[in-house]
Amino acid sequence: MSESWTLGELARLVGGELHGDPGVVIRSLAGLEAAGPGDLSFVTGRRYFKAAEQSRATALLVPPDLRIPDRPSIRVAQPYLAVATLLHLFHPERRPTPGVHPTAHLATSARVSPEASVQAFAVVGDEAVVEARAVLHAHVVVGDRCRVGEDSVLHPHVVLREAVTVGRRVVIHAGAVLGADGFGYAFDGRRHRKIPQVGRVVVEDDVEIGANVTIDRATLGETVIGRGTKIDNLVQIGHNTVVGADSIIVAQTGIAGSCRIGNRVVLGGQVGLADHATIGDGAQVGAQAGVHGEVAPGGAVWGSPAVDLSTARRIAVAMPKLPELLHTVRRLEKRLADLERRLEARGGEAG
Amino acid sequence: MSESWTLGELARLVGGELHGDPGVVIRSLAGLEAAGPGDLSFVTGRRYFKAAEQSRATALLVPPDLRIPDRPSIRVAQPYLAVATLLHLFHPERRPTPGVHPTAHLATSARVSPEASVQAFAVVGDEAVVEARAVLHAHVVVGDRCRVGEDSVLHPHVVLREAVTVGRRVVIHAGAVLGADGFGYAFDGRRHRKIPQVGRVVVEDDVEIGANVTIDRATLGETVIGRGTKIDNLVQIGHNTVVGADSIIVAQTGIAGSCRIGNRVVLGGQVGLADHATIGDGAQVGAQAGVHGEVAPGGAVWGSPAVDLSTARRIAVAMPKLPELLHTVRRLEKRLADLERRLEARGGEAG
Amino acid sequence: MSESWTLGELARLVGGELHGDPGVVIRSLAGLEAAGPGDLSFVTGRRYFKAAEQSRATALLVPPDLRIPDRPSIRVAQPYLAVATLLHLFHPERRPTPGVHPTAHLATSARVSPEASVQAFAVVGDEAVVEARAVLHAHVVVGDRCRVGEDSVLHPHVVLREAVTVGRRVVIHAGAVLGADGFGYAFDGRRHRKIPQVGRVVVEDDVEIGANVTIDRATLGETVIGRGTKIDNLVQIGHNTVVGADSIIVAQTGIAGSCRIGNRVVLGGQVGLADHATIGDGAQVGAQAGVHGEVAPGGAVWGSPAVDLSTARRIAVAMPKLPELLHTVRRLEKRLADLERRLEARGGEAG
Secondary structure, three states, X not given: OOOXXXXXXXXXXXXXXXXXXXXXXXXXXXXXXXXOOOEEEEOOOHHHHHHHHHOOOOEEXXXXXXXXXXXXXXXXXXXXXXXXXXXXXXXXXXXXXXXXXXXXXXXXXXXXOOOOEEOOXXXXXXXXXXXXXXXXXXXXXXXOOXXXXXXXXXXXXXXXXXXXXXXXXXXXXXXXXXXXXXOOXXXXXXXXXXXXXXXXXXXXXXXXXXXXXXXXXXXXXXXXXXXXXXXXXXXXXXXXXXXXXXXXXXXXXXXXXXXXXXXXXXXXXXXXEOOOOEEOOOOEEOOOOEEOOEEOOOOEEEOOOOEEHHHHHHHHHHXXXXXXXXXXXXXXXXXXXHHHHXXXXXXXXXX | OOOXXXXXXXXXXXXXXXXXXXXXXXXXXXXXOOOOOOEEEEOXXXXXXXXXXXXXXXXXXEOOOOOOOOOOEEEOOOHHHHHHHHHHHHOOOOOOOOEEXXXXXXXXXXXXXXXXXXXXXXXXXXXXXXXXXXXXXXXXXXXXXXXXXXXXXXOOOOEEOOOEEEOOOOEEOOOOEEEEOOOOEXXXXXXXXXXXXXXXXXXXXXXXXOOOOEEEOOOOOEEEEOOOOEEOOOOEEOOOOEEOOOOEEOOOOEEOOOOEEXXXXXXXXXXXXXXXXXXXOOOEXXXXXXXXXXXXXXXXXXXXXXXXXXXXXXXXXXXHHHHHHHHHHHHHHHHHHHHHHHHHHHHHHHO | OOOOEEHHXXXXXXXXXXXXXXXXXXXXXXXXXXXXXXEEEEOOOHHHXXXXXXXXXXXXXXXXXXXXXXXXXXXXXXXXXXXXHHHHHHOOOOOOOXXXXXXXXXXXXXEEOOOOEXXXXXXXXXXXXXXXXXXXXXXXXXXXXXXXXXXXXEOOOOEEOOOEEEOOOOEEOOOOEEEEOOOOEEEOOOOEEEOOOOOEEEEOOOXXXXXXXXXXXXXXXXXXXXXXXXXXXXXXXXXOXXXXXXXXXXXXXEEOOOOEEOOOOEEOOOOEEOOOOEEOOOOEEOOOOEEOOEEOOOOEEEOOOOEEHHHHHXXXXXXXXXXXXXXXXXXXXXXXXXXXXXXXXXXXXXX
């Protein structure tokens, strides 16, 4: 926090076009409203233009089509990406020092890299492996036969049940539970008999998993979260579901068992996917949608039950007109019946 | 539990009007069905009148418009408020004794009031502050640079990530996670790059937060929960969202990032608010509604996507008539076409 | 895993009809795609027939109406039940050895059976009872005056607040919170005053509760989960709700306070039940439905707000036709007005 940069240095770092004095000193990054002298702020779209003008920031990071007169600025094609870069610069991540806290409990058969950090009251089970530079925060439980890859961070109270594999550079937020039993029972006519859930969970590299998320182990085989996929808080993922790479799953979405989610899929918040649903590569599912069956690659659906997005939008516009429509049709029926009577009467006359 | 009161004492305490013998002895408070001799029970509305007559309670707390013959009773304007008062009387809260449990782990730079209580396996990080009479239950993690205000209670397994500020008299239920990273990525054309989340969470005085709730830290700046707001279980609150004072957020509601929720707002269960939604003071959002954009102060909305409550109710009534309406309109079309043909024919005749 | 069985032994065990050589050796059970030589796989319905033909499994468990030529098979009336039996055989549950881990913290007044297993950093409160063969995994918190019955398993980080009773053979998955305060406040005109929640939670025998589930204690009296009921992850159950026996509650469902759920009820995923909802025995509520009021025994409902299932399905089919219907009716109105005008004109002529 005590370091500072010149605007010229920052412009070069983000590959942007500098307008104004390159020697201006920037001490930190701040939102438009909170920013003051010495701060660089940022405008990610037209709707923030007014706020940008009123901001007290010393300089601004702006998209190519914006120009704030009389203010030093760095113009970049994608301001949000530049913000990501600068946040890493101004707020370098602090990793805890390597080593095992004296209160942690490691099974004798566990293998923990001397470069890993294991914090207070963490538990590592039999034959579990924790690789170099991995961090197990306070109260993390790594079950028997789990593997936590290099540079992965498990925040406080994360639970990995037995035989869960976590790749490299994975972040799992506090309270997430990976590897709980899938929800499977067979009704024998009298009671629900438990189907033992003896499969695993595999989390590939560069995945991020939100706080209090639950990802169940497979009945047999694997529940898989593909490389680079990001999962928000309180999401549920059922047994044997396979999620592809670079997908985005927003908070509180529930994915039932045996689903297939492709690559670069986006599932909005509070979405529900029924058992065996299939979501093709690049498909998008709108918030609160309920999906049975299949969404084609590149498709976009919304609504509960979900239909294609353009239909769903037209339904959403039409819905508030439905109550009045009922009245209209009732009036039409009367007018039509009236016409029919009159025409019958004429017909009679005519006859 | 061993104490007892007379009906007269209780009537005075709640400011109620006594009917019957003030010397009747009351040993505890119970629901209408469970109540027996020695119990005071309560009727909070007309729909419980029959159950009240059948109750074996010795005496009843009743609203002004109810009269149960032959039963001692205390009449009060708001029975529910009186129940709150009497529950505090009959079940005084037991706070653990002050002091730090020998198994707890406190950073040397943490400042914990000698009047605070820190239970088994709790962890308090660097430069964290725990004020007088605060209670950290078993396995609570208070991150670096956090502050927990006077008289606040953090139930087992609560996690405060770094730099979270909790006011006075706040209650946080088990498993809640405050300060996990907000869900922010910038797609660089190949992968989702993480936007570092370096802001904070601020919880003001007298807030209550349910079990397994998740409240994310801001990207920059603060995520704020305003004074006196009550949040039910499994609610998700995204980064940079600001919730006002005295609002009620029912279970499993999801609030995305950068939302503005006013004072005395009520969000029903399983509501979803999209990014940047604004809910005005005193507005009400019905259960399972999905809100984009803005709800005016004092407004009431429902449905997904949400519309104003009266429209939503009329839609809900109209919806089951929609399938029949399709048939009706198809029949109308035929009758109309038939009429048109007949009229054409006549026109022909007439011509 | 090192054991093996003959196909004849397995057929007898599940009471199935053997086709092929009874001496074939089976080493493990696998899904159709993953199976290879030495594996028994299974077909639970017609839709897996093709996958079964292509499977490299040595033998197959099939329903009565399927026949895979040239493959040893066991025919059973209910393959899923047979799979449950065989999974128990091939993957016998490993229970931790009895005893209390040296890092666990037990109150001196707690009574823990010598046959129970209490793992690292578990906490057992004052006057709590843990019965024979119960397992408290790492970081479990059993509050004061709780009781955990014989053979029950509490996975890591489960929290039982005070006075929660858990029956026999109950499984509670990681991160579940039982007995947090119900969500009850009385507004006094200025602020929300907390109604103390002094009741309990009772979980009967053979219940299973998913990861990060929250079940609140009653205001007064009991919140009850009936014998044999199975609850999936991230479900919320409010104060004073009573759930009957052998019901199924799928993930992320939210049940408000004072609901009555019967026996053998099925609530789909992400269902919402409003305060005081009543669901009769054997009723089914479809995924994402929102229920106010009552569902009759044996009833089936869907939609938000929920209506009977057949109506809900017809609504779902009709909905995408609504936008076009609006246009149709508008056209009908015009045609009708036109006819009326023409008839008026003729009437004029005729007059």
